[in-house]
Amino acid sequence: MNPSQYADRLIRKLETLADLSDEEKHALRGLPMTVKAFGADQDIVREGDCPMECCLVLTGMLFRYLVLDDGRRQIMGFYIPGDIPDLQSLHITIMDHSVGTLVPTTVAFIPHQSLNDVNARYPTVANALWRDTIVDAAMFRLSMVGLGRKSAHERIAHLLCELLVRFKAVGLADDERTCAFPITQGELGDALGLTTVHVNRVLRDLKRDGLVTLRGRSLHVDDWERLRELAKFDPTYLHLEGRKATE
Structure with a gap:
């Protein structure tokens, strides 16, 4: 990416939530940004x-998480x-969780x-961020x-649906049904309260039933x-409201 595209990432996201004027987009492009590259984990x-x-x-992709005293990790969201x-850090002084890289x-x-x-x-920008x-x-x-209430199959299927819709909304789905998916089975387990063995079994079921194909670091919904x-x-x-969700 070149520097002129940095703010466009944010603008594209905020346009899924609000209509931005040219003046507002110009203001967002004027935000100072310090760009850094991080490795996985x-x-x-x-x-x-x-x-x-x-x-x-x-x-790439980030995730929000907490680690318990005994080392167990709960992932609370993928970004x-x-x-x-960490947008809430605008309004809270101390971070009560961590944010790390998947890849x-x-x-x-x-x-x-x-x-x-x-x-x-x-x-309008403030409202979009809110x-x-x-x-x-x-x-x-x-x-x-x-x-609390869904089966393992329902949990994993829901996350796959959500990620595809979110990638598509910001123009990052390769086609109507394909998007990046660099999440490991262990990370899925940490997010969904499942063992890696259970995650593996569910993904095999979804593939066998012709619902999804996971290849490399991509997801295709069949x-x-x-x-x-x-x-x-x-x-x-x-x-x-600003972008058409997957139908």
Whole structure:
């Protein structure tokens, strides 16, 4: 990516949530950004940190997580290009969780002060960023429902549906049914409360039944309607009014 494309990642994401004027887009392109590349399995921000900047995902994928005292890890969300997974650090002093990389990932760090200045001058941008945090909370609520009430097949199917819709909304799905999927079976287990053996069994079932194909680090949905039915997936909670969700 070249520097002129950095802010476009953020603009494309915010346009899934609000209509931005040319002036507002210009203001976002004027945000100062410090770009850094990270390897896989590296922390971007740690629990207990007091960050003065937010990170915008440019390439790769991040995840939000907590580690218990005994070393067990709970992943609470996956974040794709255009996302700002630590946006709440604008309003909280101390991070109560960590954000790390799944794969080699490039992020742009944006100073809190600069984001706050843009928010003060452009209420539509502020509202879009606020809506982004609301959608993040909605994804967390659906994850809780899955952990508490859904079967392993339903949980995994729902996550696959969600990721495809999110990648498509920001123009990063290779086609109508294919997107990046660099998540390992162990990471799926940490996110969905399943053992790696159980995750492996479910993925084999989904492939056998002609619902999905996982090849390398990509996901292809072979039968969207059946996968969505299995997952009981309704994309309303993603609030993608600005972009057409997968049908």
